[in-house]
Amino acid sequence: MAFVSNRDGTNALWVVRGNGRGLDRLGSVGGLSVPSEVWISWARTGRLAYSADALVVWVDGPAPGKPRRLARRGFYPEVSPSGNRIAFEYGEIYAETFRLFVVSPRGRLL
Numbered sequence: 001m002a003f004v005s006n007r008d009g010t011n012a013l014w015v016v017r018g019n020g021r022g023l024d025r026l027g028s029v030g031g032l033s034v035p036s037e038v039w040i041s042w043a044r045t046g047r048l049a050y051s052a053d054a055l056v057v058w059v060d061g062p063a064p065g066k067p068r069r070l071a072r073r074g075f076y077p078e079v080s081p082s083g084n085r086i087a088f089e090y091g092e093i094y095a096e097t098f099r100l101f102v103v104s105p106r107g108r109l110l
Contacts, residue, residue, distance in 0.1 A: 002040050002048070004029055013038065013050055013059075026050075026059050027067040039076050043083030047105070051075050056088050058105050070107045085110060 002015045013026045029038055029052035040050045049058050049070070056074030059067045070077075070086065075098075077088040086105065091098035102110045 002026075002042075002050075004038050004052075013040070013052070015048075027057055029053065041077050041079045041086075043079040044081050045083040047079065047083045049077035049079050049086045049088070051077050051088065056086070058086060058107075068105070068107065070103055071101070074101070 001018065002013060004011055005014055006012070007014070008025065011029045013029050014023060015026060016023045026048075029050075038050060038052045040048055042048045047059065049056060051057070051074055054073050054075065055069055056071040056077050057067045058070050071088065071090055073092065074088040074090050077086050079086050083105065085102050087100060087102045089098045090101045104110060
């Protein structure tokens with residue numbers, strides 16, 4: 001299960017196993033006091049991508065180290081079942097101009 005909490009003083013994405021054990025902080029979800037929207041997509045491998053405050057971030061799994069930012073103006077990431085590709089919308093929300101991008105977990109455009 002994944003959720004947003006400010007339990008450590010900053011808004012962050014956390015994951016916990018179904019039995020309530022293994023609480024891990026995965027990364028910040030932006031500088032706003034309350035993030036406007038957080039979108040999470042899981043791969044079968046346990047890896048995930050999330051977007052918050054227009055950032056798309058890739059996480060290799062619970063407590064793997066530093067999450068990797070993939071895009072600054074990205075929204076609604078979706079991870080392929082294998083975890084080898086991440087698709088997301090990229091663009092300006094107020095101009096309503098978006099494009100679909102597909103990248104590798106390292107951020108390389110595919």
